[in-house]
Amino acid sequence: RVVNDTHGDLTYLRIYSGILKKGDRVLNPGNGKKENISRIFEMHAKDRQALDQVGAGNIVAVVGVKDSITGDTLCDPDNPIILERMDFPDPVISMSIEPNTADDNRKLGEALVLIRREDPSFQSHFDEETGQTIIAGMGELHLEIIKNRLVRDMKIGVEVGRPRVSYREAIKGSAENVRGRFKKQTGGRGQFGDVAINLMPYTKEQAEEDGLEFKDNIAFENKIIGGKIPKEFIPSVEVGVRQTALSGITAGYPLINIKVELIDGSFHAVDSSQIAFEQAARLALRDAVQKAGSILLEPIMKVVIITPEEYLGNITGDLASRRGMITDTEDRGHVKAVNAEVPLSEMFGYTTILRGMSQGRAANSMEFLEYRPMPPSLQAEMVKSGA
Numbered sequence: 001r002v003v004n005d006t007h008g009d010l011t012y013l014r015i016y017s018g019i020l021k022k023g024d025r026v027l028n029p030g031n032g033k034k035e036n037i038s039r040i041f042e043m044h045a046k047d048r049q050a051l052d053q054v055g056a057g058n059i060v061a062v063v064g065v066k067d068s069i070t071g072d073t074l075c076d077p078d079n080p081i082i083l084e085r086m087d088f089p090d091p092v093i094s095m096s097i098e099p100n101t102a103d104d105n106r107k108l109g110e111a112l113v114l115i116r117r118e119d120p121s122f123q124s125h126f127d128e129e130t131g132q133t134i135i136a137g138m139g140e141l142h143l144e145i146i147k148n149r150l151v152r153d154m155k156i157g158v159e160v161g162r163p164r165v166s167y168r169e170a171i172k173g174s175a176e177n178v179r180g181r182f183k184k185q186t187g188g189r190g191q192f193g194d195v196a197i198n199l200m201p202y203t204k205e206q207a208e209e210d211g212l213e214f215k216d217n218i219a220f221e222n223k224i225i226g227g228k229i230p231k232e233f234i235p236s237v238e239v240g241v242r243q244t245a246l247s248g249i250t251a252g253y254p255l256i257n258i259k260v261e262l263i264d265g266s267f268h269a270v271d272s273s274q275i276a277f278e279q280a281a282r283l284a285l286r287d288a289v290q291k292a293g294s295i296l297l298e299p300i301m302k303v304v305i306i307t308p309e310e311y312l313g314n315i316t317g318d319l320a321s322r323r324g325m326i327t328d329t330e331d332r333g334h335v336k337a338v339n340a341e342v343p344l345s346e347m348f349g350y351t352t353i354l355r356g357m358s359q360g361r362a363a364n365s366m367e368f369l370e371y372r373p374m375p376p377s378l379q380a381e382m383v384k385s386g387a
Helices: 102-118 140-153 204-210 231-247 274-292 309-321 350-357 376-385
Strands: 010-014 019-021 025-028 033-036 039-044 047-051 053-055 059-063 093-099 123-127 132-137 158-160 168-171 175-184 191-201 218-222 258-266 294-308 325-332 335-343 363-373
Touching: 039 053, 093 102, 093 140, 102 123, 102 132, 102 140, 132 140, 140 158, 168 191, 175 258, 175 274, 191 231, 191 274, 204 218, 218 231, 231 258, 231 274, 258 274, 274 294, 294 309, 294 376, 309 325, 309 335, 309 350, 350 363
Parallel strands: 218 258
Antiparallel strands: 010 059, 019 053, 025 033, 039 047, 039 059, 093 132, 093 158, 123 132, 168 294, 175 191, 191 258, 294 335, 294 363, 325 335
């Protein structure tokens, strides 16, 4: 874990084996870079005690690590090893954030880079279409904490937009031998690209079994034989597929859990180019999704509510009105614990509403569970409104 400190970044480490000494040079086998352990501290809240060395089983903070992030392994350069990484889920909620002044804009960029390094579940990017900076995280509270940290701790003036749920698109079935042809003649050299693809639903487990890369929940397989498309154009087809899927087909949300097989195509000796095959792949994927049928997926949150029994009826009724499904209710001493699965879109401002229903005596926690298909009526409404 990486934490910003007044004297530089503090990197928290757990020592699994061996002895780490002050001044040691260690290897990050994930990126191949070496790190210097300039100082070692044993942390006690805000107090710290300097150490010369530390053994297995201890958790310490070190200074000097520059190119490693949360989840990386550091080891002896002569005995490289990579421990299993932590998996960080994709963000499920996003909102725009705008600096108040030019100076705030400069500081905001630096602050977001720092926060991303500390918190791998947080993401930010600049949307060129709207000219806005978008921050994304694991829930409404997560983004509220980020905003408060920017304003209160880092003294950056910002304004934030309304939170938006990060939906996903998927396909209902498969589509075979869908062709995409891009042909353009402008007087001089033209553009020509022609591809045929198969599209099918696909999972991470299937990709691992087949030995395919599943980056961004998309697998691509080249099944071209006989040189129908020159090898130098195959990567362009994959780029076109992946970029189109990430930008969305039906409602502008990323298309996930798909496999695209490139099975056929043709080229022109003069007019074919990388751009032409990229555009042909875009056209083919759009047509394939229309034939396969698309659905919208919404993030479902696992919600746990602790409440006195006298408020149980009101709370469960409210959850039902939010399309929530109660999975379990149990006794915990003098209170009830309600476990439910609720769409994130129905949970904005829920903490305040829960306090009102229980006179401030109920509490809740919420974490991402999975993506599930959205009800057809809501999906149609969202696509129609262009949400």
